[in-house]
Amino acid sequence: MKKLTVEVVTPDGRIVNDQFDMVVVHSEKGELGILPGHAPLIAPLIISSARLKTGNESMKVAIGGGLVEVDQDHVTLLAQSAETPAKIDVQRARKAKERAERRIQQKRDHVDFRRAELALKRAINRLNMIDEDI
Known part of the structure; x- marks a missing residue:
């Protein structure tokens, strides 16, 4: 094949x-x-x-x-x-998720919001990979 x-x-x-x-x-x-x-x-x-x-x-x-x-x-x-x-640092991903959530709640300006939104998506994606592996 x-x-x-x-x-x-x-x-x-x-x-x-x-x-x-x-x-x-x-x-x-x-x-x-x-x-x-x-x-x-x-x-x-x-x-x-x-x-x-x-x-x-x-x-x-x-x-x-x-x-x-x-x-x-x-x-x-x-x-x-x-x-x-195996390469995902869970603590780092959790901290990144928390940081992004705080930035989104602050709603300072459009550019920061978009960056925070993407950072949140990346952190959640990484954490989901760990959860699926357990």
Whole structure:
């Protein structure tokens, strides 16, 4: 059976570089399931989790937004940030969530609100990855 070569790349470096049967990501237009032989595409990713599947095994990666590029049997997730559940610092994610919630409640100006909203989404996404792993 054909496999997908999957890379998850952030500004800090490569997080994943392996072979998988299927990739599921969340784009701005909805959920995308990518199998070998998928048509080429580029789509923006939202803050969410990516699922990388091989047989009965599944690996999740917290994605902090970015792009997915599919070309032949190669999938590249160019993410602003990405972490596997094992790499997530729970205390740091909880503190980030609390900080973002405080900023949102203050409602100082539009730019700070948008940044706080995105920070809150990233923190919740990271914490959800931990909760699913328990």
